[in-house]
Amino acid sequence: MNPALNSAASNPPVATPFFFYGLAAVMIIGGILVITRKNAVHSAMALITTLLAQSALYLMLYAPFVAGVQIILYAGGIMVLFLFVIMLISIERQQKERQFNKQWLIGIVAAAALGGLLIAVYTTTTKGILFPPVGRESFVESQNTQGIASLLFDVHSGMYMFAFEIASLLLLVAIIGAVVMAKKRI
Amino acid sequence: MHDFVQYILSYLGSDKTPGASGNIFWATIYVLLVFVGLSIAVIAMNWLERKILAHMQIRLGPMRVGPHGLLQPIADALKLLLKEDLIPEGADKVVFWVAPFIVVLAAFTVFVVVPFGPTHAITDMNIGILFMLGVSSLSVLGIVTAGWASNSHYPLIGALRSSAQMVSYEVAMGLAVVSAIMMTSLDGNGTLSMIGIVQAQFAQREWFLFKFFPLGVIAFTIFAIAMVAETNRAPFDLPEAESELTAGFHTEYSGFRWSLFFLAEYSAMIAVSSIAVTLWLGGWLRPFPNLLSGPTWDLAFSLVPGLAFLLLGAMCFYNTARMPKHPLFKIQTIGLAAFGAVLALIGLLMFLPPVRDRVGDIFWFSAKVAGFMYLYIWYRGTFPRYRFDQLMKVGWKVLLPTGLALLILTAIWAMRTQVWADVIIPAWTGFVDLLRSVF
Numbered sequence: 001m002n003p004a005l006n007s008a009a010s011n012p013p014v015a016t017p018f019f020f021y022g023l024a025a026v027m028i029i030g031g032i033l034v035i036t037r038k039n040a041v042h043s044a045m046a047l048i049t050t051l052l053a054q055s056a057l058y059l060m061l062y063a064p065f066v067a068g069v070q071i072i073l074y075a076g077g078i079m080v081l082f083l084f085v086i087m088l089i090s091i092e093r094q095q096k097e098r099q100f101n102k103q104w105l106i107g108i109v110a111a112a113a114l115g116g117l118l119i120a121v122y123t124t125t126t127k128g129i130l131f132p133p134v135g136r137e138s139f140v141e142s143q144n145t146q147g148i149a150s151l152l153f154d155v156h157s158g159m160y161m162f163a164f165e166i167a168s169l170l171l172l173v174a175i176i177g178a179v180v181m182a183k184k185r186i
Numbered sequence: 187m188h189d190f191v192q193y194i195l196s197y198l199g200s201d202k203t204p205g206a207s208g209n210i211f212w213a214t215i216y217v218l219l220v221f222v223g224l225s226i227a228v229i230a231m232n233w234l235e236r237k238i239l240a241h242m243q244i245r246l247g248p249m250r251v252g253p254h255g256l257l258q259p260i261a262d263a264l265k266l267l268l269k270e271d272l273i274p275e276g277a278d279k280v281v282f283w284v285a286p287f288i289v290v291l292a293a294f295t296v297f298v299v300v301p302f303g304p305t306h307a308i309t310d311m312n313i314g315i316l317f318m319l320g321v322s323s324l325s326v327l328g329i330v331t332a333g334w335a336s337n338s339h340y341p342l343i344g345a346l347r348s349s350a351q352m353v354s355y356e357v358a359m360g361l362a363v364v365s366a367i368m369m370t371s372l373d374g375n376g377t378l379s380m381i382g383i384v385q386a387q388f389a390q391r392e393w394f395l396f397k398f399f400p401l402g403v404i405a406f407t408i409f410a411i412a413m414v415a416e417t418n419r420a421p422f423d424l425p426e427a428e429s430e431l432t433a434g435f436h437t438e439y440s441g442f443r444w445s446l447f448f449l450a451e452y453s454a455m456i457a458v459s460s461i462a463v464t465l466w467l468g469g470w471l472r473p474f475p476n477l478l479s480g481p482t483w484d485l486a487f488s489l490v491p492g493l494a495f496l497l498l499g500a501m502c503f504y505n506t507a508r509m510p511k512h513p514l515f516k517i518q519t520i521g522l523a524a525f526g527a528v529l530a531l532i533g534l535l536m537f538l539p540p541v542r543d544r545v546g547d548i549f550w551f552s553a554k555v556a557g558f559m560y561l562y563i564w565y566r567g568t569f570p571r572y573r574f575d576q577l578m579k580v581g582w583k584v585l586l587p588t589g590l591a592l593l594i595l596t597a598i599w600a601m602r603t604q605v606w607a608d609v610i611i612p613a614w615t616g617f618v619d620l621l622r623s624v625f
Contacts, residue, residue, distance in 0.1 A: 041281065041334060048327060068316035076323035080330060080349065087334045087342070145312055145378055 020060060026053040040086045044079060051075045065145040203381070205298075205309020216308045220297050228452040232259040235563050242567035253509065253522035269441035274336060277438065281335035286439070286446035288328030293450040293457060296321050300460045301380045303470045303547030314380035315363060318461055319356075322416075322454060326352050329425075329435050332447075336438035344434025347574065348425035352416055354581040359412040361589030365405045365596040366465040369394050372600055384469030391476045395466040398599050404592050406466045408585050410561075413458040415581065417451065419562055421569035422577055430571070459558035460551075467554050470547035488542045491549035495533030502526025 030050035037043045051074045058067035101107075150157055152164050197209040204212035233248070233256065240247025248255025273282055299314040301307040311317050326349045333345020370377050370386040377383060387393055395402050415422040425434035436447045463469060472487045503526045509519040535541055536549075572580070598605055 039278075041278070041331070045281065045284070045331065064311060064313040065316070068313040068320050071320035072316065072323060076320055076326065080326050080353065083327070083330050083334070084346070084349075087330065146376070149376075 020057070023053045023056050023060075026050070027057075040089065041083065044082050044086055047082075048075055048079050051079070063144055065148050201305060203305055203307045203310050205307070213308060216306075217298075220300075220308060221294070224294070224297065224453055224456065225449075227456060228449055229259045229263070231452050231455075231559055232262070234559070235566075238560070238563045239567050242564075253518040253525075254505065256522075256525070263445065266445040267442055271441040271443065272438070274338060274438045276337045278335040278337065281331050282438075285328050285332035285335055286443045286450070288331065289325045289450040290446050290453075292321055292323075292325040292328065293453040296457045297453075297460075299380050300457070301384060301464060301469055302551045304381060304385075306470070306544075306548055307381060310379055310381045313378050315367065315378050315383065315461070315465070318380070318457065319360060319363065322457060323352075323356055325450065325454065328450075332439070333435035336435075338438055340432040340437045341435050344425055344432070344437060348418060348434050351418070351422065351424060351577060351581075354578060355412040355415040355585070358408055358581060358585035358589050359416060361586070361593055362405045362409040362412065363461070363465060365401070365589075365593050366394050368593075368596050368600060369397050369402070380464050380469075383464055384471060387468050388471055388475060393466060393468045398596060401592060401596050401599060402466065404588065405596070406462070408589050408592070409462055409466070411580070412585060413462060414562070414565060415577065417455045417458055419451075419455065420566035421571050423566075423571065424574055424577060427571055455559065455562060456555060459555045459562075462558060463551060463554040469554075470551040472546065472550050488546050489537065491545055492533045492536035492542070494549070494553075495529050495536060497533075499526045499528075499530030499533055502529060 027050050030046045030053065033046035034043045034050065037046060051070065055067040055070035055075070058064075058070060152158055152160050193209070194211050197204060197207060197212045200207050200209075204216055236258070237247045237255065248258040251257045251261045273279060296318045298308045299311050299317055301310070301314075329352070330345050330349050333341040333343075333348075336342070367376065367378060367383070369390075370383050372390065373386075375382075375386070377386065390397070393402075395406050414420075418425045424431075426436070436444055439447060468475075472490075474483075478487075502522055506519055506523045506526060509515055509522065536545055
């Protein structure tokens with residue numbers, strides 16, 4: 001493997017558990033607000049808060065590149081489009097309507113199954129080690145971005161090049177499809 | 187207590203940023219310094235913009251409050267703070283309250299990674315430039331929500347106009363930035379860190395502006411155009427085209443909240459100028475660090491900051507002598523003389539060797555950024571405003587294709603030896619062999 005790949009033990013903790021608990025609390029409260037607010041714009045803003053806290057968690061996991069991309073793509077890109085769409089809906093009518101969701105039973109079962117799975121994975125892999133979660137191995141922070149680049153593009157160790165290109169092609173097709181559907185005359 | 191003093195002293199003499207050496211005390215000091223410096227820069231910029239614009243239009247500009255209107259920004263700030271703070275009926279109170287803070291936070295947070303010098307940055311992130319672009323793109327969220335929360339038609343349309351402009355120009359901006367980042371990787375150590383980018387320019391003995399002439403210049407030009415549109419300034423100031431439209435997303439804002447938008451706009455201008463300076467103009471490097479190297483030249487260039495402040499002080503004294511001799515102007519004359527004395531004192535302080543060695547990089551960085559600030563004012567004074575469809579045409583049909591072509595050309599030019607050896611020559615020999623086998 002790449003020599004830059006380092007065992008997590010040599011990485012000093014990026015921040016104290018205090019920050020982890022704080023960020024996790026922000027994420028959970030934000031997530032709850034997303035589904036409980038009636039006003040869709042408030043939900044979107046709560047979602048932005050959650051995504052930003054998540055990118056801070058990525059920073060704690062020595063993944064600055066992923067954190068940066070999270071801010072640019074999700075918080076700065078996708079959520080702006082969300083807000084555009086939501087803003088142009090008439091909020092007044094939407095707030096008066098009763099919110100319905102007939103799938104609460106299935107929802108609870110799915111959530112319980114996912115939660116149980118997470119707890120099972122956590123208890124079996126960490127073997128009693130508490131927060132913050134310790135990764136198996138990770139790049140040194142200063143090598144992380146370069147490591148991702150060489151995994152994607154390097155001639156010798158770039159094993160995800162094909163997947164990356166296919167994903168780009170998929171997105172391109174989606175963009176062209178959106179343009180074709182949106183415009184009457186091209 | 188002793189431990190604490192030791193902790194504070196341990197950072198001095200370190201060759202890393204406080205963030206990189208993990209010193210919380212000095213990081214806090216740096217954050218405060220950057221915040222104060224930025225606020226002063228915004229105040230100074232406010233005064234300079236009105237003065238320079240006035241002189242370009244052969245007017246005097248603010249002259250009443252303080253000598254040559256020097257205290258005008260403070261008077262303006264007081265006026266804004268004392269104004270009634272209106273929240274319109276039917277506005278979404280929480281979002282209306284939060285929106286200006288999102289914009290201000292986005293505009294100020296980016297300064298965490300701005301390198302004023304090799305050690306004079308709050309911290310050095312591995313993803314520095316990515317962080318700057320990402321966080322500054324968050325200000326679109328503040329603008330959209332501000333327009334929506336006002337519950338009024340003009341702000342909503344203004345917010346859509348403004349965010350459409352910012353989102354479109356972000357694309358061209360990103361392409362120009364990528365081509366500069368590609369230039370850092372020529373010696374095999376590509377980097378996104380702001381400090382690393384400047385050090386790469388030092389190591390390659392060239393500002394990226396002149397690298398691969400004319401590719402660097404084109405990238406810089408794309409960025410310089412996109413950054414004006416990104417900060418909603420003339421000639422792309424459609425969001426608040428005050429002579430043609432009702433002001434954009436902040437129509438319903440007044441008093442303190444409005445001044446937050448104002449503060450954010452100016453600090454965003456400084457932030458994007460810092461990106462441009464870092465990527466293409468050598469950041470904190472003094473002119474000709476390689477060509478005119480050696481102790482003599484180092485000494486000569488390290489005297490420049492002090493001389494600049496002495497010059498400013500001398501200008502103050504010159505204007506003190508030219509003040510009207512009427513008794514009503516007595517206080518103003520004394521004030522201007524005192525201001526000149528303070529500037530001259532700062533200039534003299536900068537000649538002291540320990541100060542001289544530490545402020546040189548900050549001075550050169552700020553001087554380059556100040557050049558961009560002057561350009562902003564100059565644009566506003568000279569260019570007519572674009573129409574919205576023209577703005578979109580420039581962004582999507584001119585800057586974006588140019589940026590894409592530039593990216594490809596930079597990549598090919600950076601790899602030209604490999605391209606020559608691995609693509610052109612095999613293709614040519616294959617072609618020749620094919621011809622030989624046919625005939």
